[in-house]
Amino acid sequence: MNEIAFGLTYALPAIAAAIAVAVIGAAGMNAVGRNPEKVNDIRTTMITAIVFSDSLAVIGLIAAIIAKVL
Amino acid sequence: MISSFGKINLDVSIGAKTVFSLFGLNVTNSMIIGTISFLILTIGIIYSSRMVKKGKSNKFTRVVRWAFDILVKQIDSVMPSKKSARAIAPLAITIFFFVLVNYWLISIIPGVGAIKYNGVAIFRGLDADLNFTCALAIITIVGVQIYAIKYLGFLKNAGRYFRNPFKDPIGATEGLLELIGEFSRCLSLSLRLFGNALAGEILLLVISAIAGFLSTLALPLFMAFEIFIGFIQSYIFFMLCLIFTSLAMGNIEQNV
Numbered sequence: 001m002n003e004i005a006f007g008l009t010y011a012l013p014a015i016a017a018a019i020a021v022a023v024i025g026a027a028g029m030n031a032v033g034r035n036p037e038k039v040n041d042i043r044t045t046m047i048t049a050i051v052f053s054d055s056l057a058v059i060g061l062i063a064a065i066i067a068k069v070l
Numbered sequence: 071m072i073s074s075f076g077k078i079n080l081d082v083s084i085g086a087k088t089v090f091s092l093f094g095l096n097v098t099n100s101m102i103i104g105t106i107s108f109l110i111l112t113i114g115i116i117y118s119s120r121m122v123k124k125g126k127s128n129k130f131t132r133v134v135r136w137a138f139d140i141l142v143k144q145i146d147s148v149m150p151s152k153k154s155a156r157a158i159a160p161l162a163i164t165i166f167f168f169v170l171v172n173y174w175l176i177s178i179i180p181g182v183g184a185i186k187y188n189g190v191a192i193f194r195g196l197d198a199d200l201n202f203t204c205a206l207a208i209i210t211i212v213g214v215q216i217y218a219i220k221y222l223g224f225l226k227n228a229g230r231y232f233r234n235p236f237k238d239p240i241g242a243t244e245g246l247l248e249l250i251g252e253f254s255r256c257l258s259l260s261l262r263l264f265g266n267a268l269a270g271e272i273l274l275l276v277i278s279a280i281a282g283f284l285s286t287l288a289l290p291l292f293m294a295f296e297i298f299i300g301f302i303q304s305y306i307f308f309m310l311c312l313i314f315t316s317l318a319m320g321n322i323e324q325n326v
Contacts, residue, residue: 062264
């Protein structure tokens with residue numbers, strides 16, 4: 001049971017983060033397609049949004065490692 | 071069978087270990103790398119600025135100026151006014167270079183984890199130390215508040231969080247949520263950098279333990295990956311510092 005918990009603690013946030021990053025990327029590309037001259041602003045906003053969802057996956061990884069080592 | 075030829079002991083610790091004690095201050099192994107990277111960075115940047123003032127240029131100063139120009143262009147595009155861009159630039163660019171040099175130093179130099187003094191490894195990344203990332207996050211968040219107070223004034227800045235509940239009930243709850251959001255930003259800033267750096271170090275250790283003597287083939291790939299991730303994380307810290315400041319300063323137009 002412990003091994004399943006250790007694996008799931010990282011896997012579930014990672015699935016959610018992967019889906020979120022995919023949605024953000026698709027929205028970003030749609031936006032660039034509609035308005036190609038604002039590509040720099042859109043890239044900045046897209047990276048900011050990706051960072052917010054990526055950090056949750058990393059916090060899940062840290063929680064898994066700390067629960068295993070401590 | 072291959073991995074039984076070379077084995078290393080996976081010595082993973084979440085916190086940095088104390089190497090020696092100096093006048094009552096416990097010097098940890100991440101502090102040693104931090105001091106080394108601080109000296110490298112200070113000497114490099116001061117040398118480049120002296121060469122720029124004299125008007126000479128060589129390859130090193132050209133690389134530093136190129137990076138500096140890209141960062142300053144990014145700052146100018148995010149911040150609302152030129153004065154605020156000049157004000158936030160030192161903090162943001164220092165954060166970028168310091169986090170970058172620390173991350174890269176620990177991904178490439180040999181001897182990490184292997185050189186031991188009294189049984190404790192004397193090199194460990196500063197970014198993989200929660201003390202440093204918490205301190206950097208606190209500096210960023212407090213710095214954003216200080217710049218906002220300098221730009222807006224103390225009462226208008228407090229007015230971002232505490233709005234009048236009788237005239238504007240939705241805005242009042244939104245202000246309280248923004249106050250909680252400041253603390254969650256601090257937490258996520260520190261944990262993001264710490265998580266990525268610690269995971270990177272553990273990844274390199276595990277790869278070298280699995281590959282054994284084939285590490286010469288497998289490890290450079292992961293070191294290149296670590297270099298890329300280091301650049302991304304430092305760039306993200308830099309961008310978030312800018313974005314938080316521009317949100318704090320720019321809110322004065324949104325309160326209509």
